[in-house]
Amino acid sequence: MIAPRHQFHITFHDDADGRRLAIHGEFDAGAVASFDAGLEDRTANNPRIVLCLRHVTVIDSSALGALVRATAQARSEEHSLEVHAPLSYQQDLIEITGLDSLIDVTKDCQCSEDEVPS
Amino acid sequence: MSEHTQRSISLALRTSYDELPLLRHVIRQTLPPLSQDQQSRYLGAVTEIAVNAIDASKRAETIRVTLVLAPRPSVTISDFGSGFDPAHPPASDSDSLGQGLTIAAASVPGIIIDSSPSGTSVTLPYPSAEQIAS
Numbered sequence: 445m446i447a448p449r450h451q452f453h454i455t456f457h458d459d460a461d462g463r464r465l466a467i468h469g470e471f472d473a474g475a476v477a478s479f480d481a482g483l484e485d486r487t488a489n490n491p492r493i494v495l496c497l498r499h500v501t502v503i504d505s506s507a508l509g510a511l512v513r514a515t516a517q518a519r520s521e522e523h524s525l526e527v528h529a530p531l532s533y534q535q536d537l538i539e540i541t542g543l544d545s546l547i548d549v550t551k552d553c554q555c556s557e558d559e560v561p562s
Numbered sequence: 563m564s565e566h567t568q569r570s571i572s573l574a575l576r577t578s579y580d581e582l583p584l585l586r587h588v589i590r591q592t593l594p595p596l597s598q599d600q601q602s603r604y605l606g607a608v609t610e611i612a613v614n615a616i617d618a619s620k621r622a623e624t625i626r627v628t629l630v631l632a633p634r635p636s637v638t639i640s641d642f643g644s645g646f647d648p649a650h651p652p653a654s655d656s657d658s659l660g661q662g663l664t665i666a667a668a669s670v671p672g673i674i675i676d677s678s679p680s681g682t683s684v685t686l687p688y689p690s691a692e693q694i695a696s
Contacts, residue, residue, distance in 0.1 A: 446583050470586065470605075473613045474579030502586065502602055504609040505662045533602045533669075540668050541661050 450501050454482045462492030462524075466555065468499040473506035483514055493518060496528040496555045503534065508543060515547040528553035569631040574624045577616045582609055585627060593635050593688055600689055607669040610662035611639045611684045618643030618682065635688035645677040 449468070452475040457464045463486070471479065487493050495511065497503065511527055518525035529535055530553035538544050571592060575581040586605045596604060615625040622642035630636045648663075666686070667673050674685040 446587050450583070450586070470583060470609075472579070472582050472609050474582050501598070502605045502609060504606055504613065505665055506613060531599070531602070533599055533606065536603075536668075537606070537665060540665055 449499075452478060454479070454486075456486050462494065463487055463490045464494040464496060464555065466496045466499060470502040471497075471500050471507040472502060472504045476506050476510045479507070479510050480514075490523070492524045492526075494526050494528060494555075496553060497534055498528065498530050498553055498555055500531075500534070503537065505541070508537065508541060512543065512546050524548075526550055528555060566633055568633065571629045571631065573627045573629070575612075575627060577620045577623055577625060579613065579616065581616075582612060585609075585612055589629065589637060592629055592631060593637075594691075594694060596689060596694060600694065603669045604686070604689065607666035607673075607686055608637055608639070610666040611686065614662050615639050615641035615643075615682070615684075618646075634690075636685050637688065638683055638685040640681060640683040642681045645679045645682050648675045648677060 450470050452467075452469040452471060455466045455468065457466065465483070465486070467479070469475075483493075495514070515525050515527075526548045528550050529538060530551060535551055538549055543549070571588075573585070573588065575585060585608065589605065589608065590601070612625070612627075619625055619641035625642075626640040628638040628640070630638070663675075666684075670686045672687045674687075676683045676685075
């Protein structure tokens with residue numbers, strides 16, 4: 445019933461610089477547990493992680509809280525975690541909440557466009 | 563039917579985060595189409611308010627959502643919690659940033675909050691035709 449482009453899921457991509465997680469769909473309070481599990485299962489021992497929000501259609505403060513916790517966890521393990529937030533509404537949310545002082549945010553995302561689900 | 567006649571849809575949703583995608587789906591299907599950016603902002607605000615309502619009224623098992631379709635569309639989310647002082651909103655139970663109401667108000671101008679000891683209703687005006695066209 446829910447259009448595929450709005451269904452929450454994560455795709456994983458590896459390149460020379462580390463592991464990139466592309467988050468898709470609606471990232472809300474109901475999706476945080478899936479996000480936490482995916483992050484824990486698929487990023488262990490990876491010193492550089494990128495979380496790309498290019499394909500996220502809705503994000504709420506619960507999801508933003510999950511990004512803050514993920515950043516804190518990565519830092520505690522002396523790993524790097526960078527969040528790509530290329531869309532206007534995402535950048536406004538980060539500014540409203542002051543998250544740019546808590547997480548490493550890049551607005552200029554160069555991640556591939558070819559992962560957009562139909 | 564007069565053009566001023568109010569047409570609305572009322573939904574009772576379980577107090578579960580699993581209901582959030584359904585709520586957004588119904589809004590997308592019944593209210594006028596928005597640009598992707600407008601839709602992300604509006605539905606993000608609706609999600610913040612719905613999560614607050616779910617957290618506030620778990621003992622009541624449901625929250626109520628009213629979609630006004632015409633003449634001026636809006637979404638009203640009502641819970642059956644114990645209310646709060648809008649000047650000092652409580653933190654959410656959802657392990658969020660505790661800024662849900664702040665985010666919603668910044669994303670959707672003109673939010674109306676009506677809170678009493680028997681519950682809280684929050685109305686989010688839908689973007690006007692002029693805002694949608696801009």
